[in-house]
Amino acid sequence: MLAGVLAWYFVAPAAHPARWAIGAGLVAVVLALVWQSRGAKAWLHGLPIPAALLAWWAGIPPWLFLAAFLATLAFGRNAWQAQVPLYRSSREAAQALADALAPGTRLLEAGAGDGRLALWLARLRPDLQLTALENAWGSYWLACLRWRLAGRPENVRLGSDDFWGRDWGEYDAIYVFLSPAPMKRVWDKFQSQAKPGAVLISNTFAIPDVQPARCLPLSGRLQQSLLFWRAEHGAE
Numbered sequence: 001m002l003a004g005v006l007a008w009y010f011v012a013p014a015a016h017p018a019r020w021a022i023g024a025g026l027v028a029v030v031l032a033l034v035w036q037s038r039g040a041k042a043w044l045h046g047l048p049i050p051a052a053l054l055a056w057w058a059g060i061p062p063w064l065f066l067a068a069f070l071a072t073l074a075f076g077r078n079a080w081q082a083q084v085p086l087y088r089s090s091r092e093a094a095q096a097l098a099d100a101l102a103p104g105t106r107l108l109e110a111g112a113g114d115g116r117l118a119l120w121l122a123r124l125r126p127d128l129q130l131t132a133l134e135n136a137w138g139s140y141w142l143a144c145l146r147w148r149l150a151g152r153p154e155n156v157r158l159g160s161d162d163f164w165g166r167d168w169g170e171y172d173a174i175y176v177f178l179s180p181a182p183m184k185r186v187w188d189k190f191q192s193q194a195k196p197g198a199v200l201i202s203n204t205f206a207i208p209d210v211q212p213a214r215c216l217p218l219s220g221r222l223q224q225s226l227l228f229w230r231a232e233h234g235a236e
Contacts, residue, residue: 086139087177088113090223093203094120096216097226100201101173103127108171110163110186111178115143115156122153130156131171133163168193177203177223184208187229194231202227 094117101107104127109118112132121128134140140160147158159166168174168189176186187207190200204224206212214228 085179086113089117089177089203090220091120092218093223093226097121098124100216101128105172107173107175108168109175111176112143113139115146115158118156119146119150122156126155128155132156133159133161133166135160135162169195173199173201175201178205180205196231198231200229
């Protein structure tokens, strides 16, 4: 029996690579469905092995796979660690945010991506004090490059530390563009640390069972609105 298993694992892929790749992909989809992945997410689990076979047939150099993996790790680590993909705020969102913020606001962007929002706000509102945190090192390095190319604006501070470890009580407003998954945790941290009168702003993703105090519509397919919540009492 052990010999049969070893033969299936090592010999079958070489003897019938196409059939084995398709079969392995289908098994991966079935397991994803069993583990409660739904829709396109489940089918994505079935793609890697057939895709690798096609790449092998096409003669793609192996080092490209390593490069693709490192790029995914550099820019997308939060997608599998925290279920937060790399989203980038639009110019429309930046303009709406610039119009909404009070003079001299100290804003924390929790999850800054490539830094585009903070740099746009720095140009639109030089009076703002902006802190942009991003712990995916590829995105952080890109944000630093953009900051240098923008002339190193003094009202923008970039950080590579995890925003969950930062004290939110230092800021007048917190901006997030994450995903539905961490929004309950975002709300709990905001309630426990924000000072009275501070504002939490989320691009599109709502807090479960908590109605926003204000909603500014956006025209994008993904970026649909800016949602505002205010800390009535805040941390003591």
